Amino acid sequence: MSQGVSASGADDAGAGGGEGKPGTDPAAGTAADTEPPCRRPVSTPAEAFDALYTYSAPGLVRQAYLLTGRRRLAHESVERAFHLAWQRWPEVARDRDPAGWVRAAAYEFAMSPWQRLRPVHRHPDNPPLVDSEQRELLEALLELPPPYRRTLVLHDGLGLNLPDTAAETEASTPAAANRLLHAREAIAEQLPHLSDPTVLRNQLIALVNAGPAPQLNPPRAVRTSSERRAWLWTRAALSVTTLIMGATGFTLATAPTRYEPAVSPGHQVGGVPPLAGPQPINPRSFMLRQQLLSEPAHGPERLVPTIP
Template identity: 60%
Template sequence: MTRSTTDEAAVPPLPSPKERRRLREAKSLSEEEVAAAVGVTRATVRSWETGRASPRGRKRALYAKLIAPEPAVKPEVVKPEVVKPPVVTAEAAAVVAGPGAAAAVAGPGAAVPAAPDLPEAPPVPEAPPAAPPADPPPAPSSDTPSGAEAPDERRVSPAEAFDELYARTAPGLVRQTYLLTGRRALARESVERAFELAWQRWPEVAVDRDPAGWVRAAAYEYAMSPWHRLRRTHRHPDAPPTEPGKRALFDALLDLPPAYRRTLLLYDGVGLDLPETAAETEASTPAAAGRLMTARAAVAERLPELADADSPAEQSALLQDRLGGLARAEHVPVPRPARAVRTGSENKARLWTRAAVGGVALLIAVTGLTLHTAPTHYEQPISPPERVGGVPPRGGPQKLTAQDLKLQKSLREHLSHGPERLAPQLE
């Protein structure tokens, strides 16, 4: 085992990303100070607090020590002194227990001195018997029937826990997402997609500090994706409310930039505090505060009653009431049942698994076919043709063509009319 692995194993497990940020702010440490102490950049510290990365090795130990909460002062425990029993001699036994005991200690035939008259000592109170240590509760075994468990400790299956979370948070989350996007169908689709993703990662979501916040962040990220503008059904927002006050608030929300709209909805609509809002929007606390103040000022220009508020707390309460009334007044579609969402998530996961297996099988088949048909040795390519020079032309009479042969035959068969030909003769 290497040294870095040993050091990492010795460091206690780090808290969740949100808890890391809270511990850092509780110690009044900025991201720059933590980065300088650990030896990394500010972006790295921000990635640790948002969950995109996790420190390792020596940096993990330094970071854990830096954000570790201060231990509570425990009261000093006074250990009782152990009193050794005194050594009892024969004379002392005779004084305490009487002559009979002295004779038993001294042995037969020994002389026992007479016991002096001593005042009777007060009886020593006996110490109460120590309470037996409390046994830990027995671990549940597989042989124990479920009926033997306590009624308040009934085990909940993952499906039941998911259904309970879905039934408690899905309707309100659809209304929140509608205020974020202004599209009813997209709000329902985003929430169902977030819960499908949560069911695929349920072992991770079930142990999270805030499972509802995990699902809410996933739904908001999916709803605010810019790729929805390419879809015809989600290209334009739905019709605004008919009531003038709700219409003004609806238009003011949609005119805000997405990051400012999300910050305003989380703080004044959901009721999160400023550090939690900053952590969920992946921004610093001052940046989240600036976005919140800018968004409130922009909405207050459309709503005169918000501008007339005496304090920011009153303005926040009034805005929260108006956002809740707008979400409840609109007819937002009800999400599908939890069982349908779980079944859809499992079907999608099964489909993607089959597609991945099919792609791997196709790649293996193509690779095998290529190996089978590929040449096993090198074959030199055929050179392209070239014109050869320096060859003498063909000599002698040329070969007669068909026309020449026809003319020759005609001349031999028909004699010409005219003077006789002069034939050379030898003399």
């Protein structure tokens, strides 16, 4: 990362930080103590990334599990999202909501249709929740279509307003509102006691925060893995480019420099007699030829044959 990016990330992250001003209550703490870790002052891009990962990764794993019902896929989705965030850190550091940027990337990877083709993610896991109501809500949530499920979790589970939910799901505001209404109706059909939107919202918030803290890799390991993945992709791209250039050079060196018309294939011609040579000589003809060759070339014998 460049130093310019580091300064930008530090300025964005430390906009609300600083020392306590005279006259403030010391017991209330400084502004940096009351802000999320991802908004505290940092000096390097790595520190800003580590703060963002430490602050938002555990919650994102729980949210991805609610969307997929698969713990392994939830961890993989969040880690891939942070890999992408570290590779595009200048863009993420300047975003008005870095946690939302990573959340959108994790949701996209977790709910991708091709995930269903992987045998390891074909069947959902058994929910680890102890509360039977939370288990029923999770099962009903997983039966919703993916767009409805995502809209319901963002709006009622995380508390995003409708325009922000529509923007994150890449839909219009009326479309997001319709998805939200249909999702609530589908949940109410299976769980009538959650027909009240307020009760459903409270249950979803509790479900998002339920469960034990997920076991995550250290931030440094995530950054190292992201850099290794980027290095492997770069090396693969260079190898493919070199192979294409070599094949192109070989083709240019061996290709003909002028047009050579192809020989047309032969066709059978009808009405022409087959090629015939002289017949084999028989003994009588052989004797006659020898006699003619032995006699002189002049005389009446050549004109009037001798009758025996």
